[in-house]
Amino acid sequence: MNVKTHAEAAQEFILNEPRTDWHDETLWFVRQKRDKAVNTVAEWEILRDWASKIKNHTLSNLDHYLKSFEENAIANGIIVHWALNAEEHNQIIHKIITDNEVKKIVKSKSMLTEECHLNEYLQKKGINILDTDLGEYIVQLRQETPSHIVLPAIHLKRQDVSQTFHEHLNTEKGNYNPEYLAESARIHLRKHFIEADLAITGVNFAIAESGGFVVCTNEGNADMGVHSAKIHIACMGIEKLIPKISHLGVFLRLLARSATGQPITTYSSHFSRPRSGQQMHVIIVDNGRSRQLGRPDFRNSLKCIRCAACFNTCPVYRRSGGHSYHSTVAGPIGSILNPNLDMKANSDLPFASTLCGSCSNVCPVKINIHEQLWKWRQTIAVNGYVDKSKKTGMQIMAWILSDPKVYRISGKIGRWVMRTLPFMVNNRLNVWYKQREMPEAPGKSFRDWIKENK
Amino acid sequence: MKVGLFVPCYIDQFYPNVAVATYQLLKKLGCEVSYPMNQTCCGQPMANSGFSNLTKGCDINFVKNFKAFDYVVAPSGSCVLHIKEHLKEGAKPAELEKVRQSVYELSEFLIDVLDLNSLEAYFPHKVGLHVSCHGQRGLSLSSMSELVAPEFSKPEQLLRMVDGLELLKPDRIDECCGFGGTFCVFEEAVSVKMGKDRIKEHRANGVEFITGGDTSCLMHLEGILKRQGNDIKTIHLAEILNSVR
Numbered sequence: 001m002n003v004k005t006h007a008e009a010a011q012e013f014i015l016n017e018p019r020t021d022w023h024d025e026t027l028w029f030v031r032q033k034r035d036k037a038v039n040t041v042a043e044w045e046i047l048r049d050w051a052s053k054i055k056n057h058t059l060s061n062l063d064h065y066l067k068s069f070e071e072n073a074i075a076n077g078i079i080v081h082w083a084l085n086a087e088e089h090n091q092i093i094h095k096i097i098t099d100n101e102v103k104k105i106v107k108s109k110s111m112l113t114e115e116c117h118l119n120e121y122l123q124k125k126g127i128n129i130l131d132t133d134l135g136e137y138i139v140q141l142r143q144e145t146p147s148h149i150v151l152p153a154i155h156l157k158r159q160d161v162s163q164t165f166h167e168h169l170n171t172e173k174g175n176y177n178p179e180y181l182a183e184s185a186r187i188h189l190r191k192h193f194i195e196a197d198l199a200i201t202g203v204n205f206a207i208a209e210s211g212g213f214v215v216c217t218n219e220g221n222a223d224m225g226v227h228s229a230k231i232h233i234a235c236m237g238i239e240k241l242i243p244k245i246s247h248l249g250v251f252l253r254l255l256a257r258s259a260t261g262q263p264i265t266t267y268s269s270h271f272s273r274p275r276s277g278q279q280m281h282v283i284i285v286d287n288g289r290s291r292q293l294g295r296p297d298f299r300n301s302l303k304c305i306r307c308a309a310c311f312n313t314c315p316v317y318r319r320s321g322g323h324s325y326h327s328t329v330a331g332p333i334g335s336i337l338n339p340n341l342d343m344k345a346n347s348d349l350p351f352a353s354t355l356c357g358s359c360s361n362v363c364p365v366k367i368n369i370h371e372q373l374w375k376w377r378q379t380i381a382v383n384g385y386v387d388k389s390k391k392t393g394m395q396i397m398a399w400i401l402s403d404p405k406v407y408r409i410s411g412k413i414g415r416w417v418m419r420t421l422p423f424m425v426n427n428r429l430n431v432w433y434k435q436r437e438m439p440e441a442p443g444k445s446f447r448d449w450i451k452e453n454k
Numbered sequence: 455m456k457v458g459l460f461v462p463c464y465i466d467q468f469y470p471n472v473a474v475a476t477y478q479l480l481k482k483l484g485c486e487v488s489y490p491m492n493q494t495c496c497g498q499p500m501a502n503s504g505f506s507n508l509t510k511g512c513d514i515n516f517v518k519n520f521k522a523f524d525y526v527v528a529p530s531g532s533c534v535l536h537i538k539e540h541l542k543e544g545a546k547p548a549e550l551e552k553v554r555q556s557v558y559e560l561s562e563f564l565i566d567v568l569d570l571n572s573l574e575a576y577f578p579h580k581v582g583l584h585v586s587c588h589g590q591r592g593l594s595l596s597s598m599s600e601l602v603a604p605e606f607s608k609p610e611q612l613l614r615m616v617d618g619l620e621l622l623k624p625d626r627i628d629e630c631c632g633f634g635g636t637f638c639v640f641e642e643a644v645s646v647k648m649g650k651d652r653i654k655e656h657r658a659n660g661v662e663f664i665t666g667g668d669t670s671c672l673m674h675l676e677g678i679l680k681r682q683g684n685d686i687k688t689i690h691l692a693e694i695l696n697s698v699r
Contacts (some may be wrong), residue, residue, distance in 0.1 A: 380509075447466060
């Protein structure tokens with residue numbers, strides 16, 4: 001399959017300018033809600049600092065905390081599985097399904113299961129999973145992928161949702177009322193919650209000292225699934241750990257404010273042990289994370305708590321849409337996580353940024369996202385994943401700019417061409433010129449001027 | 455005060471008036487300004503494109519031209535940030551550190567070093583301020599809308615000293631214009647869209663000029679404005695500060 005680069009996909013996205021404006025404004029509104037919420041917390045910057053330090057400490061002692069989490073979880077009666085990669089993660093779930101003759105599966109939002117392509121894996125084996133997060137439910141009906149990790153269907157308007165529900169749930173055609181649409185989904189989902197014998201959830205925070213974990217949702221769909229199913233599988237990356245329950249408050253205060261501007265998610269559900277007669281599984285997944293942990297420049301990307309504040313603030317994301325990042329995790333954080341998973345396939349992503357730095361500023365765990373974007377560019381170039389033509393261009397430019405005489409002559413010739421033969425510059429081959437005029441080339445450089453005016 | 459004037463390559467070639475204004479302004483304020491004649495570029499275009507391994511020549515040349523100065527001043531936040539963060543060749547580590555420490559963006563030099571409180575400048579126009587990301591988030595020339603911290607702005611402080619000037623700020627006070635170095639051609643569609651959106655806000659404010667501390671952002675916005683046939687003009691902060699009655 002020929003996947004479009006970010007630049008190509010973004011260009012297509014922007015062709016519909018009113019819709020691009022709508023997308024930009026919708027996400028900017030979320031950023032503004034975030035700003036309002038964080039400005040009510042006087043100690044906001046201190047909280048960010050604490051969260052960053054707790055996560056850094058945890059990452060530096062990950063082996064210790066993982067073992068301690070496993071021990072405590074087992075003591076609580078949780079069955080713990082380890083998966084080296086996506087394939088193993090999917091196999092473990094498949095085995096639990098077949099061993100227990102599971103008939104119906106509901107899943108609340110888990111970006112890890114998206115990353116592992118669990119739905120497709122099981123579908124090939126004739127097993128269907130129903131996504132119960134409303135946004136994920138919508139994109140699942142449309143056979144799309146989430147375009148945003150917190151707001152999976154943010155690329156869709158209510159009219160799109162109405163049409164999708166009309167096709168799949170037989171709702172009234174042309175009824176765009178959000179309450180009507182949400183209620184229709186609710187009625188439909190309720191049946192599945194009741195019938196499901198397996199509920200899959202993600203994990204927001206796994207607590208080493210207690211062996212328990214916390215799942216944050218706004219819809220309560222994780223709880224709805226888990227409460228009625230006889231089996232609960234929670235999937236977590238190795239980086240989801242925090243050492244102590246007392247650290248949780250720091251993260252819960254940061255997470256929802258950063259994500260949507262709420263003081264806290266509607267549901268912060270604590271799971272510690274299976275209830276009587278229930279099986280509770282936790283799958284701890286690496287899938288490239290330990291490789292990232294071994295990259296000194298990029299290890300602290302694993303601090304991420306998946307709030308997506310960097311998406312909402314990113315002026316490029318807002319104007320190119322999540323699907324242009326051709327990955328499960330889009331946006332600035334995706335652009336520093338995905339090259340670790342597949343450097344060649346994702347070599348365009350670190351360049352899908354102006355390095356404006358807004359992402360690093362909103363990040364609740366202080367990941368230096370824009371600096372890592374810069375560093376990934378270097379790594380990608382060193383590994384030879386930058387176009388030959390771009391590389392040659394850079395080599396020529398470096399040669400010119402390294403030598404004052406060559407630089408002055410080139411500048412003089414360049415300006416002369418622009419003044420006397422403008423068609424040489426103002427043509428279709430010049431990408432700048434497509435939607436922008438070239439600067440006017442003056443007769444004299446500043447150097448020429450100062451020689452005369454010293 | 456001995457100051458080395460660092461004129462970024464594209465300003466030297468395409469916007470000499472920005473450098474002239476910076477030069478004249480610094481002289482007016484009592485600085486002994488010299489322009490090292492063999493300077494070229496800071497190396498940022500290569501480094502931001504992933505080729506920081508090609509910037510050795512630029513580094514060496516930069517150090518050669520500027521190592522003798524106590525203060526190096528440039529009318530560009532972006533190029534100054536590049537030197538501060540990435541200059542790594544051309545001298546021993548201690549000397550390189552000295553060069554990195556001595557480089558200032560114009561507005562921070564005027565406020566922090568010269569401690570400027572007033573200015574004889576006159577510019578009777580409605581002006582919109584474009585906050586350039588590298589100067590703001592990189593060099594902390596002003597507070598950032600993402601952080602919970604007190605508000606300040608060195609460029610704004612300077613513009614407030616100008617007689618007759620009416621300063622108008624866009625709603626999205628510090629959103630990127632979309633220039634982004636080679637981003638402006640490799641991600642042309644997003645780049646131009648970002649620029650158009652910035653212009654839209656300034657236009658709604660009824661500004662006559664868009665100013666800022668980075669000519670690269672202004673060049674990008676100017677290119678779009680001219681194509682639109684828009685009568686808003688771009689002007690560098692130094693040119694406004696150097697305008698007289």
